[in-house]
Amino acid sequence: MINNEIVNERQLLVQLSNHDKEAFSIIYNAYAKKLFRYAVKIIKSTEIAEDTVHDIFVKLWDNASSLQIETSLQAYLYKATYFHLMNLIKRGAVQERFVDEVMYSAAQLSHCTEEKVLFKETLKHVQCAIDSLPPQRKLIFEMGRNEGMSHRQIARELDLADSTVNNQIVKALKTIKEHLLISGSVGILLTFVNFFHK
Incomplete structure (x- = not known):
């Protein structure tokens, strides 16, 4: 056989x-x-x-x-x-899409009082991490996250190489993940993700 x-x-x-x-x-x-x-x-x-x-x-x-x-x-x-x-x-591709999915999942779960508190707490830690980024890295990250621009569009807008934009976003995501780990919010994020993948 x-x-x-x-x-x-x-x-x-x-x-x-x-x-x-x-x-x-x-x-x-x-x-x-x-x-x-x-x-x-x-x-x-x-x-x-x-x-x-x-x-x-x-x-x-x-x-x-x-x-x-x-x-x-x-x-x-x-x-x-x-x-x-x-x-x-x-x-950094997984981390970037992971953050998007987590924040979307958290928003969907935020209709209950306890979940609203967790969601607001998570957002606060994320924003704190973003605010701690160097000016150019913060600008690049927010152009992608808040304005929905692609890496190539950001590169053209700021007259930078595509690889520079990609590296800056990868570093920004690493800083955010480390900040969430230190603050204890990673557990919250994993709870949201696991809930939506059951």
């Missing part, structure tokens, strides 16, 4: 290397949902998890002819998903 599975997997990979759409569909149907659940456990966001799974399978198809899978296909896909998420976190 195990030998048959190994043979079948190897056959699938050979077919995939020739860009066989049927082989790709079989692999996608077998692993997409598993990878999605795995990604959600790591980053607690269905949106980012969906994007991640999509990216992993796009890369699998694009690189099919040059793939060198030494472990099982499942292990390869899980590892690829993990490293993809770690790269997102390093670039």
